[in-house]
Structures are given as structure tokens and as C-alpha cells.
Amino acid sequence: MSPSLETFLDEGLANLKEKGLYSTIDVVEGSNGAIIEVDGEEKINLASNNYLGFATNLELIEAANLATEEYGVGAGAVRTINGTLAIHRELEEKIAKFKGTEAAIAFQSGFNCNMGAISAVMNKDDAILSDELNHASIIDGCRLSRAKIIRVKHSDMKDLEEKAKEAVESGLYNKVMYITDGVFSMDGDIAKMPEIMEIAEKYNLMVYVDDAHGSGVLGGGAGTVKEFGLSDKVDFQMGTLSKAIGVVGGYVAGSQKLIDWLKSQSRPFLFSTSLTPGAAGAVIKAIDLMENDPSYVEKLWDNANYFKEELQRIGYNIGDSQTPITPVILGDEKLAQEFSKKLIENGIYVKPIVFPTVPLGTGRVRNMPTAAHTKEMLDQAVRVYEKVGKEMGII
Incomplete structure (x- = not known):
């Protein structure tokens, strides 16, 4: 050393x-x-994020084992070469249906997801309005994008509107996005989604919701956006598959065009080997359990x-x-x-x-x-x- x-x-x-x-x-x-x-x-x-006890659920363990026996312990390649197995397609279709969106993309982790999704859409000509208590992965994803980062006081709708108005009317940015956790992980409070959407529609903001701690908890398990009936309005619904879902991974749910773009431009998706088949199989079972029980x-x-x-x-x-x-x-x-x-x-x-x-x-x-x-x-x-x-x- x-x-x-x-x-x-x-x-x-x-x-x-x-x-x-x-x-x-x-x-x-x-x-x-x-x-x-x-x-x-x-x-x-x-101390764990295993909200529903799914990390040790016997039905998820069985589903993981069955998928591993059928597909192997690993996918063998990145998704864009030949690492997209039938079970990955099934997983993404399952997530989209559960979240109420046209499509979804699965990542290897929630952190990867925020790093890859934000930087695939935002760039140095854009601005991101970010709640000051957002998760570290959002902060790093914003930095990686090179967009102008504008901190918004925590869940302060007056501050959000003032800064949205200023950013949009300045004419300095091609696109403006607002990013918020759905549930804030250290305090447990919920984003003010109806008010956020009113402001977003007024100023034509893109809206990105990190639902890591809302998935499996709110909206019958489908998350914060579903809780408020906004699945058709929020542009990016991001979440993890490792907390309430009990396994590992992350996802973005949204329009088919958005998912097509992320699958061609998001670097963690392009340059990391796919989720293991066992993880995909267990997540599918977890969503089944939430939907039916x-x-x-x-x-x-x-x-x-x-x-x-x-x-x-x-x-x-x-x-x-x-x-x-x-x-x-x-x-x-x-x-x-x-x-x-x-x-x-x-x-x-x-x-x-x-x-x-x-x-x-x-x-x-x-x-x-x-x-x-x-x-x-x-x-x-x-x-x-x-x-x-x-x-x-x-x-």
C-alpha cells in the first residue's frame, strides 16, 4: 500500500x-x-427491508429453484446479446401489468436502475428538480446525467412550483424533470403525488417516482403511484425488487416508447449481465402472491x-x-x-x-x-x- x-x-x-x-x-x-x-x-x-417476509417465503424459494433448474444459475450474457431469457420477458410483462403501465424494464439492482434510467433521458441541456431528501442513487443518477440539478425543499409544493416556473420560463433547458421518492426511506413520509402532478401538468414537467419503499406497501402492493390512481400520468415508475418483493433487482415501468429507449440507451442494462433466472422466477411469484392474497x-x-x-x-x-x-x-x-x-x-x-x-x-x-x-x-x-x-x- x-x-x-x-x-x-x-x-x-x-x-x-x-x-x-x-x-x-x-x-x-x-x-x-x-x-x-x-x-x-x-x-x-x-432492521431489514423485508416488509412482507418474502425473502424467506417458501413459495418464492420453490419458484427460484424451479427457474434455476429450467434456465440455469445465470443468464450467460447481457440482455442485448442473448441474455434475455423467456423468464425475463415474463417478468417485465408481469411488472407492467401490476403497475398499470404499457411496459417495464428490469435491472440488476435499484441503484443501477436510477443510475441508468435518469442518465439515459436527461443530459447537460436539461434540468432536474430533485427533492432534498431523495435517495443517494437518485443523487448519483442525476450527477451522471450532467443535467442542472435544482434542489427542492422536502415535499414543499410552494418551493417546487417556484423552481419549476423559474426553470421552465428561463428558456435555458430543453427538458425539465421532477424526481421524488414515493416513500422517503428514513422518515417514512409519502410524496404529495396529487399536488406534484398538478404542478407537473402546469409546467410540462416529466415526473420520475422512486418507489423503492412504496412497492409492496402502498396501492395494494403496486406502490405509491397506484395508491393515488396516477399510473397513467407518471412518466417513470421506478422501484426495487429487493425490499418488499424480497429478492433482488430494480425496474422502471412506463410507456412502451420509454422502455424501448431505456433498453437501447441505459448503460447498466446494456453492459451488465441479466438478472439470474432464479431471481426472476421468485419475483414473478411474489407479484402473484400480492395480487391474489x-x-x-x-x-x-x-x-x-x-x-x-x-x-x-x-x-x-x-x-x-x-x-x-x-x-x-x-x-x-x-x-x-x-x-x-x-x-x-x-x-x-x-x-x-x-x-x-x-x-x-x-x-x-x-x-x-x-x-x-x-x-x-x-x-x-x-x-x-x-x-x-x-x-x-x-x-
């Missing part, structure tokens, strides 16, 4: 640890379900509402979450780190969320109650929260 690199790393790591921004990575010994094993000890898992989504919401009420009852600040995402907001980064450590020691697995994932001074732990949790598990978690919170003087 060169001396300059070693100095950079030593100083950088020490700085992160000093500020309480260094995160340790634990290894889960087994599957990522409602109960996990870490360092030989069982913990109630409130509403109890998965209903159980998720029942557990989430119960848990949030109990945390508030004992005195915690959970912010303004409108979804199962349940932050416990503490403020201080080091306090968040120590609080998480104590909860884990007491059998409740939650991780601290600190800068740069959230703004400085808003450190927290984030809970993700799922359909796989029992009321007994949630009650035990609340008891631990009460015990640790009182010991640390937080409540």
Missing part, C-alpha cells in the same frame, strides 16, 4: 469513528427473517400501526412517518450509535442511521416491522425499548 493511501485511510477512519459515523457490519448467520442470529445469539430483527400487505400494516402506537405511548419521537418505516429520532449521532448497541445487546436488532444517510443532528435508529413479525415479538421489542430508554435517560 502506498504511504499516501495509508495516511488517507488512517486519518479518514479515525475521523469517522471520532464523529460517531463509522458503522460496523454484522454477519447474519442464516436467513434474514423476523428472527436472526448474530454472533451465535438470536435477535428480533427490526391481500393478507400479506394487510398484516404488514397491522403490525406497523401497532408498533408505532406502542413506541409513542412509552414516549419516543417517531417523526411523521405515514408508512411502516418507524424511526426513533434521537438527534445526536453518538447517542444513536450507543442506543443501537444497547438494543442489540438486549435482543432487538436495529441499526443506527447517521450522516450522511440523514442530515447531521438527526441521528436515529430505524425500525422496520414486517408481516412476518408476531405481536409477541413486537411486544418484546417495546419492553426492551422502554427498559433501555429509561436506563439511558432518553424517555
Whole structure:
């Protein structure tokens, strides 16, 4: 290792640890379900994005195995050569039907999806209005596009309209796009979709909704856009296949022309090997289950509402979450780190969320109650929260 690199790393790591921004990575010994094993000890898992419990669902496992047996463990090539298998076509048709759009494109990850889709449509002659709390993958996708990035205050419709008007009337840009998360991953609030669409139609904005945390949660599982009945108006419906869907990958759903363009211009699609057949088969099964059995989504919401009420009852600040995402907001980064450590020691697995994932001074732990949790598990978690919170003087 060169001396300059070693100095950079030593100083950088020490700085992160000093500020309480260094995160340790634990290894889960087994599957990522409602109960996990870490360092030989069982913990109630409130840290995963496995909203519907699909990551360990036996029907999805069977579907993945059957697809693997039929098609192999890998697709063998990028999609544009001969890596588009029949199961990829089936997957994209399934996503489009579920989302209420003409077509869909599947990517290898949600991050790849935002990197590839935004930069395939926007360029240096364009402008992107971006909510200030958008996910890191949106931020990086915007940067890659080289478009002018205009930050919009979080869910502030007055600010959005002012900046949309200014960008459009300036005459400086060929195209103007507004990008927002459908559900914001750290606070759990929902984008104001009806108001957004009114402004978009007034100023002829393209609208791009990242529904990573809305897919499988809102709109009967079909997401935030479907929740508000806007499937025929939003230009880009993006989401992941790795959170509520329980597998891996990402997608964009929209018009046939948009998907045709992305399949010819989106670099992660063009230069990365396709999703594995097993992943595609499992996602198809996940969508089948959501379409035919509403109890998965209903159980998720029942557990989430119960848990949030109990945390508030004992005195915690959970912010303004409108979804199962349940932050416990503490403020201080080091306090968040120590609080998480104590909860884990007491059998409740939650991780601290600190800068740069959230703004400085808003450190927290984030809970993700799922359909796989029992009321007994949630009650035990609340008891631990009460015990640790009182010991640390937080409540």
C-alpha cells in the first residue's frame, strides 16, 4: 500500500469513528427473517427491508429453484446479446401489468436502475428538480446525467412550483424533470403525488417516482403511484425488487416508447449481465402472491400501526412517518450509535442511521416491522425499548 493511501485511510477512519459515523457490519448467520442470529445469539430483527417476509417465503424459494433448474444459475450474457431469457420477458410483462403501465424494464439492482434510467433521458441541456431528501442513487443518477440539478425543499409544493416556473420560463433547458421518492426511506413520509402532478401538468414537467419503499406497501402492493390512481400520468415508475418483493433487482415501468429507449440507451442494462433466472422466477411469484392474497400487505400494516402506537405511548419521537418505516429520532449521532448497541445487546436488532444517510443532528435508529413479525415479538421489542430508554435517560 502506498504511504499516501495509508495516511488517507488512517486519518479518514479515525475521523469517522471520532464523529460517531463509522458503522460496523454484522454477519447474519442464516436467513434474514423476523428472527436472526448474530454472533451465535438470536435477535428480533427490526432492521431489514423485508416488509412482507418474502425473502424467506417458501413459495418464492420453490419458484427460484424451479427457474434455476429450467434456465440455469445465470443468464450467460447481457440482455442485448442473448441474455434475455423467456423468464425475463415474463417478468417485465408481469411488472407492467401490476403497475398499470404499457411496459417495464428490469435491472440488476435499484441503484443501477436510477443510475441508468435518469442518465439515459436527461443530459447537460436539461434540468432536474430533485427533492432534498431523495435517495443517494437518485443523487448519483442525476450527477451522471450532467443535467442542472435544482434542489427542492422536502415535499414543499410552494418551493417546487417556484423552481419549476423559474426553470421552465428561463428558456435555458430543453427538458425539465421532477424526481421524488414515493416513500422517503428514513422518515417514512409519502410524496404529495396529487399536488406534484398538478404542478407537473402546469409546467410540462416529466415526473420520475422512486418507489423503492412504496412497492409492496402502498396501492395494494403496486406502490405509491397506484395508491393515488396516477399510473397513467407518471412518466417513470421506478422501484426495487429487493425490499418488499424480497429478492433482488430494480425496474422502471412506463410507456412502451420509454422502455424501448431505456433498453437501447441505459448503460447498466446494456453492459451488465441479466438478472439470474432464479431471481426472476421468485419475483414473478411474489407479484402473484400480492395480487391474489391481500393478507400479506394487510398484516404488514397491522403490525406497523401497532408498533408505532406502542413506541409513542412509552414516549419516543417517531417523526411523521405515514408508512411502516418507524424511526426513533434521537438527534445526536453518538447517542444513536450507543442506543443501537444497547438494543442489540438486549435482543432487538436495529441499526443506527447517521450522516450522511440523514442530515447531521438527526441521528436515529430505524425500525422496520414486517408481516412476518408476531405481536409477541413486537411486544418484546417495546419492553426492551422502554427498559433501555429509561436506563439511558432518553424517555
